[in-house]
Structures are given as C-alpha cells and as structure tokens.
Amino acid sequence: MLEDATPDTLKHVGGSPDRIEAAAKLTGQALYVSDMTLPGMLYAQVTKSPHARARIRGINTSKAEALPGVRAVLTGAELEYRIGLYVVDKYLLARGEVRHFGEAVAAVAADTLEIARRAADLIEVDYEVLPPVLNHMDALKDDAPLVHPDLGKYDHVSAVFTPIPGTNIANQSKLRKGDVEKGFAEAEWLIEREYTNPSVQHVPMETHVAIAQWKMGDEVDIWTSCQSPFAVRNLFCYTFRLPLTQVRVMVPHVGGAFGGKAGIHLEPLVACLSRKAGGRPVKFQATREEEFSLLPCRSALTYRIKTGVAADGKIIAQKMTMYWDAGAYADYAVNVTRASGYSAAGPYEVPNAWVDAYTVYTNKPYGTAYRGFGHVEFFWGLERHMELVAQVIGMDPLEFRRLNTLKPGSITLTGEKITPNTGNPTKCLDVVAESIGYGALTAEETAREKATGCKIGKGIAALHKAPAMPPFTSSSIVLKMNSDGTVVVNTGLTEIGQGANTSLAQVVAERLGFDLAKIRISPDKDTDRDPYDWQTVASKGLVLAGNAAILACDDLLAKAYEVAGQVLRAQPADMDHDGEKIFVRHHRDRAVTFAALAIGYAYPDGNAIGGPLIGVGRYIAQGLANLDKETGQGNCALDWTFGAHGVIVEVDPESGEYHVLKICSAFDVGKAVHAEILRGQAVGGMVQGLGTACCEGYIYDEQGHLLNPSFTDNKIPTARDLPDVIESVAVETPQLDGPFGARGVGEHPMISVAPAIGNAILRAVGCELTHMPMRAEDVWRAMNQAAPIDNWITKTPNKSCKK
Amino acid sequence: MMRITVTVNGQVYERDVPGHRTLLHFLRQDLGLTGSKEGCGAGECGACTVLLDGHSVNACLVLAPEVDGRCVETVEGQAKDGKLSTIQDAFNRNHAVQCGFCTSGMVMSVQDLLVRTPKPSDDDIKEAIEGNFCRCTGYLQIIEAVRDASGRTEGKGGLKHA
Ligand code: FES
Ligand code: FES
Numbered sequence: 001m002l003e004d005a006t007p008d009t010l011k012h013v014g015g016s017p018d019r020i021e022a023a024a025k026l027t028g029q030a031l032y033v034s035d036m037t038l039p040g041m042l043y044a045q046v047t048k049s050p051h052a053r054a055r056i057r058g059i060n061t062s063k064a065e066a067l068p069g070v071r072a073v074l075t076g077a078e079l080e081y082r083i084g085l086y087v088v089d090k091y092l093l094a095r096g097e098v099r100h101f102g103e104a105v106a107a108v109a110a111d112t113l114e115i116a117r118r119a120a121d122l123i124e125v126d127y128e129v130l131p132p133v134l135n136h137m138d139a140l141k142d143d144a145p146l147v148h149p150d151l152g153k154y155d156h157v158s159a160v161f162t163p164i165p166g167t168n169i170a171n172q173s174k175l176r177k178g179d180v181e182k183g184f185a186e187a188e189w190l191i192e193r194e195y196t197n198p199s200v201q202h203v204p205m206e207t208h209v210a211i212a213q214w215k216m217g218d219e220v221d222i223w224t225s226c227q228s229p230f231a232v233r234n235l236f237c238y239t240f241r242l243p244l245t246q247v248r249v250m251v252p253h254v255g256g257a258f259g260g261k262a263g264i265h266l267e268p269l270v271a272c273l274s275r276k277a278g279g280r281p282v283k284f285q286a287t288r289e290e291e292f293s294l295l296p297c298r299s300a301l302t303y304r305i306k307t308g309v310a311a312d313g314k315i316i317a318q319k320m321t322m323y324w325d326a327g328a329y330a331d332y333a334v335n336v337t338r339a340s341g342y343s344a345a346g347p348y349e350v351p352n353a354w355v356d357a358y359t360v361y362t363n364k365p366y367g368t369a370y371r372g373f374g375h376v377e378f379f380w381g382l383e384r385h386m387e388l389v390a391q392v393i394g395m396d397p398l399e400f401r402r403l404n405t406l407k408p409g410s411i412t413l414t415g416e417k418i419t420p421n422t423g424n425p426t427k428c429l430d431v432v433a434e435s436i437g438y439g440a441l442t443a444e445e446t447a448r449e450k451a452t453g454c455k456i457g458k459g460i461a462a463l464h465k466a467p468a469m470p471p472f473t474s475s476s477i478v479l480k481m482n483s484d485g486t487v488v489v490n491t492g493l494t495e496i497g498q499g500a501n502t503s504l505a506q507v508v509a510e511r512l513g514f515d516l517a518k519i520r521i522s523p524d525k526d527t528d529r530d531p532y533d534w535q536t537v538a539s540k541g542l543v544l545a546g547n548a549a550i551l552a553c554d555d556l557l558a559k560a561y562e563v564a565g566q567v568l569r570a571q572p573a574d575m576d577h578d579g580e581k582i583f584v585r586h587h588r589d590r591a592v593t594f595a596a597l598a599i600g601y602a603y604p605d606g607n608a609i610g611g612p613l614i615g616v617g618r619y620i621a622q623g624l625a626n627l628d629k630e631t632g633q634g635n636c637a638l639d640w641t642f643g644a645h646g647v648i649v650e651v652d653p654e655s656g657e658y659h660v661l662k663i664c665s666a667f668d669v670g671k672a673v674h675a676e677i678l679r680g681q682a683v684g685g686m687v688q689g690l691g692t693a694c695c696e697g698y699i700y701d702e703q704g705h706l707l708n709p710s711f712t713d714n715k716i717p718t719a720r721d722l723p724d725v726i727e728s729v730a731v732e733t734p735q736l737d738g739p740f741g742a743r744g745v746g747e748h749p750m751i752s753v754a755p756a757i758g759n760a761i762l763r764a765v766g767c768e769l770t771h772m773p774m775r776a777e778d779v780w781r782a783m784n785q786a787a788p789i790d791n792w793i794t795k796t797p798n799k800s801c802k803k
Numbered sequence: 804m805m806r807i808t809v810t811v812n813g814q815v816y817e818r819d820v821p822g823h824r825t826l827l828h829f830l831r832q833d834l835g836l837t838g839s840k841e842g843c844g845a846g847e848c849g850a851c852t853v854l855l856d857g858h859s860v861n862a863c864l865v866l867a868p869e870v871d872g873r874c875v876e877t878v879e880g881q882a883k884d885g886k887l888s889t890i891q892d893a894f895n896r897n898h899a900v901q902c903g904f905c906t907s908g909m910v911m912s913v914q915d916l917l918v919r920t921p922k923p924s925d926d927d928i929k930e931a932i933e934g935n936f937c938r939c940t941g942y943l944q945i946i947e948a949v950r951d952a953s954g955r956t957e958g959k960g961g962l963k964h965a
Contacts, residue, residue, distance in 0.1 A: 025903025028838015035837035205904035255904030497902030687941030711847035
C-alpha cells in the first residue's frame with residue numbers, strides 16, 4: 001500500500017520484466033482448453049434456432065440417436081435448469097420457445113466431431129414462427145410481445161436489480177442527485193441529443209470452449225476457457241443445487257476473453273451431456289459463427305442526454321436516459337445498466353443529475369460484459385455530447401471539459417467526494433491535448449491538407465471507470481515457500497493475456513525483497529487448489545489481488561521471522577532480511593537462510609521447530625455499499641481510473657474515408673507496475689476501441705437473422721488499420737489504498753476512442769455523427785446529409801427513437 | 804483414407820488420413836502438435852499459419868492429402884537447443900505476447916517475412932501480418948518485435964510518464 005511504497009528504491013515494480021508465460025506461448029507449449037483431449041472424450045455439437053422467436057412444437061431426435069457413435073442427445077424437455085448471473089432467466093437449452101437467432105435447442109455428444117455435427121443436423125425441430133421484437137425501443141411499447149412472460153417468477157438479486165414483470169424491462173436503475181428540473185430552470189442553455197450504437201462481438205481469438213466430466217456421486221470436473229473459475233463453480237452449483245465441494249473448475253491458458261468469458265456459458269450444458277453419456281468427458285468448442293450468436297455479445301444502447309449549462313459554462317443539470325438492449329437474456333446486461341447508470345456523466349461534476357437506465361429484453365443474441373462494461377458505449381454519446389454542448393455555448397471543447405472535470409472536493413453522481421488522490425482527469429486531458437497539438441493545425445498539417453486534398457481534424461475525449469463489482473468483493477493469495485527458498489503464489493485471478501501473473505509476481509517480489517526468478521505463479525487456475533478471487537473482471541485484479549499479495553508477503557515474512565528469532569536468539573524488530581536470509585541487523589553474519597526455514601528449521605541434532613512457511617493474505621473492498629435503489633446514492637467505487645484520448649484524423653471530403661494519423665492516450669494509473677504490459681493494454685484496448693469506432697457491429701435483417709457472423713462481414717482491425725503514431729502516457733497520482741499506489745486500467749483504453757475520433761471528424765469536415773460505428777459511408781452520408789443506412793437494429797425498424 | 808508421408812519440423816511422419824482432413828486438424832489431432840491454433844477454420848484469422856515448403860499458408864485451408872511428400876514447419880519447430888528463435892526472442896523482449904492465441908501464427912508469418920525480406924519496412928511488416936488477427940496487443944509491440952528481430956533499432960516505443 002502507498003504508505004509502504006518507497007518509489008526510489010523499487011526494484012521490480014515499475015520495470016518491465018519478461019512476461020512469465022511468454023516463452024510457453026511463443027513455442028506453442030502453452031496449453032489452452034482448445035488443445036486438450038481426455039481419455040474417452042466425446043465431442044458435442046448443438047442444433048440452433050434459425051428463427052429469432054418461435055414456439056417449439058416438437059423436436060424429433062430419433063435419427064440423431066440412431067446414428068452410430070452418438071452417445072448422448074439432449075433437448076430442453078429434459079433439462080429443467082435455468083442459469084443467470086443476476087436474473088435467473090435462461091434454460092440450458094430452449095424450452096417451449098426460442099428467444100433469439102442462434103439459440104441452442106438440442107445438443108449431442110458423439111465419438112467424433114464429424115459424427116456430432118451430422119447428428120446435430122439430423123435433429124428435426126418443428127417451429128411455429130412468431131413475430132420477434134427486435135428493436136429495444138419497440139420492446140418498450142405497450143403492445144410489444146413479451147420476451148419473458150414469466151419475468152415475475154424468476155429468481156433475481158433483488159437488493160440491486162429491479163425487473164418489471166409484465167414488461168420487457170429486465171432492470172431499471174435510477175439515480176437522483178439534487179434537483180434536475182430546478183437546474184434546468186436556472187440554465188442558460190439546454191442541449192439535448194440522442195446517441196446510439198449496435199451490438200458488438202468481443203472476438204477472443206480462442207472461441208468459448210469447455211470440457212466437463214460428470215462423475216459418480218455428482219462430482220463434476222470442468223476445464224473451461226473462462227475468466228472467473230469461482231463464479232463458474234458457484235453458479236454451476238446454484239443451478240444444479242450441488243454443494244461447492246462437488247465441483248472443480250480448472251482454467252488453463254485462456255485465448256482472450258474481454259468480458260465475453262466473465263460469466264457462465266457452455267459449462268452446464270456440456271456437463272449435462274457428460275452425465276447423459278454415463279460420465280464420459282465431453283468437449284464443446286464454439287465455432288466462430290457460434291461465437292457471434294450462440295454466445296453473448298455487447299449490448300446495443302440508445303442514450304439520450306439533456307444538459308443544462310450556466311452562463312459561465314458550468315454544467316448545472318443533466319438528465320440521462322439509457323436504453324440497453326439486453327437481447328434475449330439478462331446475463332450481465334442488467335449490471336452493465338447499473339454500472340453505467342451511476343457513471344453516466346463521465347469525469348465531470350454535475351450538481352443536479354437524473355439517470356434512468358433500463359435493460360430491455362429483445363429477441364436477439366444476448367448481451368454480456370465487454371471490456372469497459374457499458375462505458376465504451378455510453379461514452380460514445382457522452383463525449384460527443386460534451387463536444388456539442390461546447391460548440392453550442394461557444395466555448396472551446398477542451399476548456400469546457402477542463403472547467404467541468406471532477407476535481408478534489410467535487411461530488412460524483414453517487415455522492416462520493418473526490419480527493420487529491422482519486423486521480424486527475426484534467427491532467428489526462430492536458431497531456432493528450434498537448435501531444436496532438438490540440439487546436440489550430442500546424443503549418444505542416446496545413447501543407448499536408450493542400451497536398452492531399454484531405455481535411456485534418458483534432459479531437460479529444462475524456463473517460464473514467466470504476467470497477468463494477470459487489471461492495472463486498474474480495475480476493476485472497478496464498479504464498480507457499482519451497483525448501484530452496486523460492487515461493488509459489490496461488491491466486492484465483494486468471495491470466496487472460498492482461499499480464500496479471502507477471503504483475504502479481506512483481507508485487508510479491510517487491511514486497512518480499514526477493515529476486516523475481518524466485519517467484520512462481522502457475523499459469524492455470526483451479527478452484528480446489530487456489531484461494532478465492534471473485535472474478536477476473538472490472539479492472540480490479542491488480543488492486544484487490546495485489547493488496548492481498550502484500551498482506552500475504554507480510555504474513556509469510558512474519559512467520560519466517562518468528563522461527564528465525566528463535567534460531568538467532570533475536571526479536572523480529574532486531575532482524576532484517578535480503579532475498580536469501582534473515583539476519584540480525586547489527587551482526588549480519590548471524591543469519592539463517594529462508595531455505596533452512598522453509599519447511600521447518602532443523603537444529604544440527606535433528607530437533608526441529610516451525611514448519612512449512614505459508615503466507616496468507618486477503619483483501620476486501622473497503623467502505624463500499626449497495627447504492628440506494630431509488631436515488632443511486634452511496635459509495636460504489638473502489639477506485640476511479642481517469643483517462644483521455646487525443647486523435648488527429650485525416651478525412652477525404654469526397655468519399656468520407658478517414659485515417660487516424662495520431663492517437664495519444666493517457667490514464668491516471670496511480671503507479672505503472674509494469675510499463676510494457678501497461679502499454680500493451682493501452683494500445684490493445686485502443687485498437688479494439690478503433691474497431692468499435694470504425695467498423696464493428698451486428699447487422700440483422702427484419703426477421704432478426706444475424707447477417708454478419710464472420711470475419712469477412714464483421715471486420716476487426718488488422719495491422720494495416722493502425723494509426724500512424726501511437727503514444728501511451730501514464731499519469732501517476734497514487735491511489736492511497738492501491739498496491740504501490742496502483743489502480744486498474746485493463747478496460748479503460750477501449751473507452752472514448754470512438755468519440756475522440758467523432759469529435760476530430762467533426763473538426764475536419766463539420767459533420768455530426770451520433771451513431772457508432774462511423775463507417776466511411778456514414779461519414780459521407782453525414783457530410784451529404786443523406787439518411788443513414790437502415791440496417792443497424794438500433795435504428796430500425798422503428799426508424800427513430802425520438803418522440 | 805489416404806496414406807501420406809510428410810516432414811514436420813524435420814521429422815518424417817507417415818499417417819492414414821481421411822481425404823477431407825485439414826492440415827490444421829492433422830497437425831493438432833493426428834500429430835498432437837497443438838501449437839498451431841484454430842481461430843476461425845475459414846482462412847480469415849491466421850491463427851493456424853504454418854510454413855509449407857517455406858511459404859506461409861493457413862493450415863485450415865490446406866487438406867492433409869495435399870501435403871503428401873512435402874515439408875511443414877510449425878511453431879513447435881522454431882526454438883532450437885532449448886533457446887528461443889531470434890523472432891521468438893524478439894517477441895518476448897518486446898512484450899508482443901498477451902493471450903498468446905495468435906502468437907504461433909504471428910511467429911510463422913514473421914518467419915516467412917524475414918526469410919524473404921530480412922530488412923522489412925513497416926509497410927512490409929504490416930502486410931506480412933495483415934492476415935493474422937490479434938485481438939489483444941493492437942499489433943504495435945508485435946511490429947516493434949519484428950523491427951527488433953530484423954536488427955532495426957529505431958522505432959522502439961515505450962510508455963511515457965507525465
Ligand atoms: S483458423 Fe485458419 S485462418 Fe483462422
Ligand atoms: S495475443 Fe491474444 S490474440 Fe494476439
């Protein structure tokens with residue numbers, strides 16, 4: 001923790017040591033669930049709905065069952081289990097009705113993948129096609145069909161979420177601060193606009209995959225490509241009413257996740273197939289196409305913002321209404337709604353605020369967590385809106401933002417007071433503005449415009465995010481010393497590419513004062529071996545697990561000192577240690593090595609004291625509580641990470657094509673624990689944000705068929721799409737209770753890339769974009785004031801969300 | 804079933820394969836070489852990139868019978884004598900690996916590039932890995948690793964502190 005940090009003497013924290021598991025990944029030796037085969041393992045496939053909404057009149061599985069090599073066939077009829085993270089609304093296989101295109105209606109397990117595929121094709125489903133409700137704004141209308149007529153009967157976490165039975169609203173989150181109408185009455189300007197974005201796919205390079213074996217006595221082993229082994233275990237046991245001791249979840253290397261693997265997905269179905277097949281292990285890996293519609297995506301959003309601004313340019317009131325498209329199941333979308341609701345104003349002080357955030361069911365693939373947890377989506381609207389407000393009131397957009405940012409003493413939407421150590425959004429804005437030469441074009445840029453015929457514009461956007469997590473979120477670390485004085489770190493935090501293992505090893509090495517080479521963190525996680533960590537999500541890993549690790553180090557050292565004290569006839573206060581040994585401070589050669597203490601100290605005659613040295617540390621979020629359901633007031637944020645992006649774009653005024661010449665990103669990370677891993681997160685997130693900004697998104701036809709479930713039709717950025725210049729800057733306002741002052745930053749780089757680009761395009765060619773992604777044709781249409789293309793379900797079929 | 808003889812990473816294998824088996828599944832399932840990954844199975848993502856007679860191919864688009872009598876190199880054959888190859892070493896040094904699922908394919912595409920173009924420009928690098936999707940890194944540290952592997956010292960990025 002910060003009071004213990006002595007920055008000038010840090011040996012490991014702040015450097016860029018090799019990533020622990022890099023060599024394994026570079027040589028192809030790292031094992032992913034995709035790579036695993038178990039003795040006797042069967043392969044699963046599912047039969048999927050070709051309709052967005054239909055009644056299942058009957059399913060004929062006889063042909064599939066007759067196929068040689070088929071060992072298990074399941075339909076929803078025999079699986080009366082529902083899963084759900086917050087609202088328990090999803091059957092393992094559709095029962096009675098299918099609710100989205102691509103939903104699983106039957107599943108098979110067979111000796112080979114080929115047989116399983118053939119069997120899945122042989123399953124005949126008799127559907128009565130029903131009219132789907134596709135647009136989330138339509139789903140709010142009184143006569144809209146109900147996606148979940150039984151919503152009132154579902155279990156849900158009622159302390160936090162509010163489903164509204166008899167509607168398509170899976171949750172409503174409210175926030176009330178001050179008196180927004182009074183603020184509007186006093187405002188000099190009132191500025192209102194609406195912003196939209198479609199569903200987006202995470203695209204982890206390794207698709208979802210799980211192997212499960214349901215053994216005798218209801219003991220279940222699960223190997224899964226997931227982010228949160230303990231969440232999978234606990235939710236699995238909740239669904240099947242099993243004690244937590246019966247289920248073991250193991251997570252080897254994970255080929256990308258980005259929130260899409262945060263919850264529980266394929267595991268229960270695969271386990272049921274194993275049970276049906278008499279306990280043989282079963283593996284199921286989604287195809288890339290299934291990744292788009294069998295598995296979840298990011299929710300679409302319609303965000304309406306009305307801002308009241310005083311004569312001096314200060315925001316005095318803001319009313320924010322969010323309509324989140326959950327798709328067919330609530331999954332994480334209800335919590336995205338909640339977390340976005342309480343952050344909806346961004347890093348700005350708004351004395352009078354009103355937020356209504358709705359999660360709306362539709363007949364589309366369902367939404368889940370995705371890097372940024374709603375913030376990528378709503379910051380698109382918010383930071384485009386701040387630009388609009390600045391323009392309308394005639395103030396420079398940077399100045400307007402600087403005037404309104406949260407500063408020490410400011411009160412957030414939920415009533416939290418900002419301190420000098422919360423972080424500094426203004427500085428992040430200043431850093432990126434300076435980097436891009438914000439404001440007028442340089443002579444060089446003007447010359448470039450002349451030479452190319454293109455227009456150059458510069459834009460900025462700010463961002464913030466706190467971990468969206470329960471107020472009682474906790475993590476723990478166990479350190480086990482080996483008899484050679486090296487240390488094994490056990491943690492339930494998974495390594496999904498973000499560098500958690502390497503950063504944690506740095507923290508442990510630093511706190512113990514050991515060489516990094518002495519610290520081992522296993523790449524795989526195991527709920528039977530590793531101590532509890534809530535989930536690997538929310539940019540909370542380093543802060544919670546890091547703090548737990550520091551305490552575990554202290555515990556390990558205290559235990560070692562206790563035994564050393566007897567051996568050396570000294571009190572702990574009179575001893576010190578280096579990476580090898582504990583010694584008496586004033587007689588350095590009176591020393592005992594850690595190796596000699598590690599599994600119990602034996603005197604020369606064989607008599608022994610102590611025992612294996614195991615350090616235990618835990619951390620639980622401090623001072624947080626559930627927000628008041630009516631007002632949204634309370635303390636919800638473990639830490640706020642602020643940031644900003646500045647971009648320079650070049651737009652072809654003829655075609656609308658554009659290219660990012662430079663992007664600079666700055667985040668107030670408190671302390672950069674690993675400089676290069678941090679830069680990897682910053683650039684990787686920024687490029688993922690570029691995809692969201694420029695080209696990615698689900699396209700449906702009017703029946704709700706997903707039209708682009710592939711890399712050909714849903715392009716993601718390649719190496720060719722990179723901005724010419726990329727800069728990453730760490731601002732380091734220490735977090736008082738962060739490990740060595742650090743705070744989380746895994747998600748933030750993806751947030752606000754899109755509005756920064758949108759704002760730059762506005763400066764370059766003067767066109768106002770309110771829908772993301774901004775494809776070249778969208779820019780062209782906006783420049784030419786042509787109607788937007790009509791294929792994004794966020795806009796059609798009801799054409800407009802404006803009253 | 805067809806009998807094929809193929810040299811993979813210098814070792815000769817003789818196997819019976821069904822005519823529709825892809826090279827990728829042949830490597831992963833029949834030979835247990837799971838370093839090459841499947842990201843799409845449709846020639847779109849590059850995770851399965853291997854060298855076939857010295858040229859990079861998407862192993863998911865090649866049928867196993869087509870490689871009869873030919874030479875395949877995969878990521879498993881790159882490190883020699885317990886040492887990472889120059890490219891692997893540069894990837895490690897430049898922190899070009901995150902989740903690692905694209906990494907094998909990237910390494911093989913870069914291998915192909917550097918054999919043909921030992922001193923590639925940034926455009927050459929981008930072109931060479933354009934067909935290799937990476938969702939984690941944003942490509943920058945990969946490009947820096949390739950520059951480094953080719954002996955170029957300029958263009959080394961770094962985190963700035965403010
Ligand atoms: S798996 Fe071969 S290109 Fe994607
Ligand atoms: S490192 Fe994860 S996809 Fe490239």
